[in-house]
Amino acid sequence: MxxxxxxxxxxxxxxxxxxxxxxxxRALDARALAALAxxxxxxxxxxxxxxxxxxxxxxxxxxxxSGFGQSQFAFMRGNAFEAKVKADGGAELLRLVHERMGGGPEPVPGEARTPDLTAVGPEGRTARTALALREATAAASGAWTFLEHPMLALDVAGTPAFLEPDAVVVHPDGTWTVVEIKSFPMIDGSADAAKVGAAARQAAVYVLALERVAGHLDPAPEVRHRILLVCPKDFSNLPAASAVDVRKQLSVTRRQLERLTxxxxxxxxxxxxxxxxxxxxxxxxxxxxxxxxxxxxxxxxxxxxxxxxxxxxxxxxxAVTSLGRGLRAELGGLTTVDEVLSAAHGHSGDPLDPAVAALRRAARLRAEALGPRGEAAPACH
Structure with missing residues (x-):
């Protein structure tokens, strides 16, 4: 049986x-997880x-x-830039990590460890990544380790999500750093704030997954809460880097994922x-x-x-949610536009409710401004 x-x-x-x-x-990636959180x-x-x-x-x-998707040109440009940053065993990438993050002596080109992470299936790659991180941390003294496209796992609402950061670096001091490589430009040392914010939220998911791996080691290594963001410098194809603190995004992501049904x-x-x-x-x-x-x-x-x-x-x-989360939060128990209008005109709602009181005051002010016939009140001279 x-x-x-x-x-x-x-x-x-x-x-x-x-x-x-x-x-x-369809695989659940870090971008989707950040949006879900x-x-x-x-x-x-x-x-x-x-x-x-x-x-x-x-x-x-x-x-x-949906209007989602990336043009073929942008996709190819991003891949070409990432390949350039990771060339020669990640020599340029490690130089940028050392320059912005420290964590050990200056890396010598060609001497960094680059473990093979190939395995069968996402579960196999996840296990191989965890083993490589364990070995790199145990032998970290004086050596850099560059993990290209490692595979991490994170439990999301009861199901495993497999995540693939661009790179993870193990410093000679044993700390771990997430590296995000993006194709949007960094002009005069700064990039578009909205795009940097999206990259930070995505990287926070990787940091959270890395912390789960580190938690199984004794002693647990430090997963740095500053990630390295690598972008093209100005309008060239040369890499520039910036350390981005993701502690806020990490805290929000951890809390929101725990709240998921x-x-x-x-x-x-x-x-x-x-x-x-x-x-x-x-x-x-x-x-x-x-x-x-x-x-x-x-x-x-x-x-x-x-x-x-x-x-x-x-x-x-x-639904008032279509008008924005901020407004929805201000309206309390009023969940539809009809309920809001009814409360504003005094047809329903508790007058002691702060939201109802604010709506009625706004309605009175609007009526005074428009005048008895709904026309704008004359200007005072």
Whole structure:
């Protein structure tokens, strides 16, 4: 008699059924994790990412395609720049790490350790990376170690996510540093703040995953909370680097990931037969997507492939979240635009509620400014 499936096996089968027969899971990368951590209340994204559903294809099938993606030229330029930075066993990269981060004597070109991280499958690569980090830390005295595209694992809402940073450097003093290589320019020593912020949030996910690896070592090595961001200098293809403190992003990411509802809890609440296979009829697919609660905010437009679909639904429902998280927080228990207008005009709401009181005061001021006929009041001379 065959043994009953374990909880992990049963969950994988359940998630495979949600994706559709024979559809492989889409890998959950650090960029997606950073976006997921920024909106932990969205069960829809948590489930779809946890199940490995391709949200871009799903958005196309729903008739609300996303604008995500990188041009082929930008992709090739980014790859060429990364290859240049990592050439010669990471000699230039290690020079930049030493220059900006310290942590040991100046690296000698050709003498840094570059362990082979190849293995079968993401689990194998994760185990090989952990072994390489352990060996490099044990033998770190006086030597640099450069790990190119290591594989890290992080438990997200009950499912493993495999992450691949551009590089991790083990310093001669035994500390670990995450290196992020981006193709946007660093002009006169500074880069676009929004892009740097996005890179910092992504790197914080890598730092968090590295801390999990370090926690299994005795003594646990220090994972540096300053990462090295490498970008093209000005408008050239020469590398420039800056140390970026990600402690704030790390704290937020850790807290938000802990708040995520476990994927199996969301999946268990779905109607029987729910499936996100994009080959299914549009009405069935829409019903499946709508069966999972979403928490839309305008910030989703820059982070989620389903943002246009969720925005349309939020507007149809009159949800105040479509106006921004900041406003939603100010309105307290008022969750729809109709409720807000009713409270502002005195038709509903507790007058002792600060949000209701502020709305009614704003309505009075607006009425005074527009005058009795809704026209602008005459200017005073």
């Amino acid at each position: 065959p043994a009953p499936p374990t909880r992990g096996t049963a969950l994988r089968q359940q998630l495979a059924e949600l994706r559709g027969a024979g559809i492989p899971p 920024a909106n932990p209340g969205c069960r829809r994204r948590a489930l779809l990412d946890g199940a490995g559903v391709d949200k871009a294809l799903l958005a196309d099938a729903l008739g609300a395609p 476990r994927v199996e809890d969301i999946a268990d609440a779905l109607p029987e037969g729910t499936c996100f296979d994009v080959t299914r009829p549009a009405d069935e697919l829409t019903e499946a997507v709508e069966s999972v609660p979403a928490t839309y905010a305008p910030e989703c437009l820059a982070a989620c492939e389903l943002a246009f679909h969720c925005r349309d639904r939020a507007r149809e429902e009159g």
